[in-house]
Amino acid sequence: MTVRTVHAATRLRTTLDGKPIPDRAVLLTGDRIEAVASLAELTEAYPTVRVRRWAGTLGPALVHDGPLPPAPSPRERVHALFRAGVAAVPAAYLTDPELRAAAVRNDMAVLDGPRPPVLVTGGRADLAVFADDGTCLATVVAGRLVHRRA
Secondary structure (H helix, E strand, O other): OOOEEEEEEEEEOOEOOOOOEEOOEEEEEOOEEEEEEOHHHHHHHOOOOEEEEEEEEEEEOEEOOOOOOOOOOHHHHHHHHHHOOEEEEEHHHOOOHHHHHHHHHOOOEEEOOOOOOEOOOOOEOOEEEEOOOOOEEEEEEOOEEEEEOO
16 A cells, blocks of 8 residues: 655745745655645645645755764764754765664665755655754655654
């Protein structure tokens, strides 16, 4: 059975520097983006879909650029990135086998080359929601909610 989830927020950006658009939502099917449309259109087309509503701006998750933050374990280092809205990291920063394994185990995208963060139909479902002050409220990696600010 295919699991679909709609993520809707006050505003949506399809790129990090794109203009925020009101009344837009993202439909995820598994680890892929199935559609970007208005919340009304998506819930009409899929009346039983689970809807997650967020206050703030929904957009593509970030690509981390630099060494991972220090933490007591590789898993905690990866989760520190999730709390910052990150879903991808260049392979060059994952030279420690335990750190790379923790990233892969948690579905973090490990990039061999540059990949601009963008929300596009058919693309990997990596999303983040940010408050107006820049605080990450939620991070979705490969369609799975991995961080939600309490």
